[in-house]
Amino acid sequence: DTEVTQTPKHLVMGMTNKKSLKCEQHMGHRAMYWYKQKAKKPPELMFVYSYEKLSINESVPSRFSPECPNSSLLNLHLHALQPEDSALYLCASSQGTGGPQETQYFGPGTRLLVL
Amino acid sequence: DQQVKQNSPSLSVQEGRISILNCDYTNSMFDYFLWYKKYPAEGPTFLISISSIKDKNEDGRFTVFLNKSAKHLSLHIVPSQPGDSAVYFCAASLYGGATNKLIFGTGTLLAVQP
Numbered sequence: 001d002t003e004v005t006q007t008p009k010h011l012v013m014g015m016t017n018k019k020s021l022k023c024e025q026h027m028g029h030r031a032m033y034w035y036k037q038k039a040k041k042p043p044e045l046m047f048v049y050s051y052e053k054l055s056i057n058e059s060v061p062s063r064f065s066p067e068c069p070n071s072s073l074l075n076l077h078l079h080a081l082q083p084e085d086s087a088l089y090l091c092a093s094s095q096g097t098g099g100p101q102e103t104q105y106f107g108p109g110t111r112l113l114v115l
Numbered sequence: 116d117q118q119v120k121q122n123s124p125s126l127s128v129q130e131g132r133i134s135i136l137n138c139d140y141t142n143s144m145f146d147y148f149l150w151y152k153k154y155p156a157e158g159p160t161f162l163i164s165i166s167s168i169k170d171k172n173e174d175g176r177f178t179v180f181l182n183k184s185a186k187h188l189s190l191h192i193v194p195s196q197p198g199d200s201a202v203y204f205c206a207a208s209l210y211g212g213a214t215n216k217l218i219f220g221t222g223t224l225l226a227v228q229p
Contacts, residue, residue: 004158
């Protein structure tokens with residue numbers, strides 16, 4: 001089973017709203033990732049959690065706030081977003097046991113529209 | 116600076132023929148490469164990978180070739196099927212001592228004609 005689930009599937013929010021994206025995996029993976037994908041562009045890494053600790057932040061604006069409550073869950077809290085933040089937000093996970101040859105498995109994504 | 120490039124934005128092939136998707140990279144520190152397939156409004160699905168110590172990896176209809184000296188890899192799909200029609204992303208893994216970063220290419224839209 002290589003399933004990563006994400007909720008909600010679609011989200012529309014205003015620039016003053018606060019919302020959260022959720023990601024879950026039950027593969028026992030210890031590394032989890034958030035990516036952002038704009039239309040006709042490749043996915044771009046935002047954050048990496050390893051063993052529930054933030055290990056990589058790709059200079060993402062503070063209006064995006066990640067959280068890893070436990071090894072199966074990853075949240076992305078959104079506040080005061082801009083219309084240009086509209087994109088597909090993808091969650092991924094990998095074993096996280098260390099070493100370069102790990103495969104990341106992706107969820108279906110949350111399509112976010114900021115009005 | 117695009118470290119992973121897929122120079123063909125689209126490719127059209129006939130059902131049953133071979134599809135060849137190409138990918139070039141610039142960073143010699145990459146040591147693991149992956150191909151993902153993506154349908155619209157879905158997340159990328161892992162297809163096949165190759166370590167930098169190998170030059171070929173095969174899984175059913177999918178074969179990935181790596182030419183380290185040329186910093187080039189390719190994905191061969193044979194025979195191609197209409198269900199293979201999707202965007203294919205090449206990705207390179209950069210290991211930072213604790214976690215991996217995936218750097219994606221820009222993608223190639225494959226259309227397999229019945």
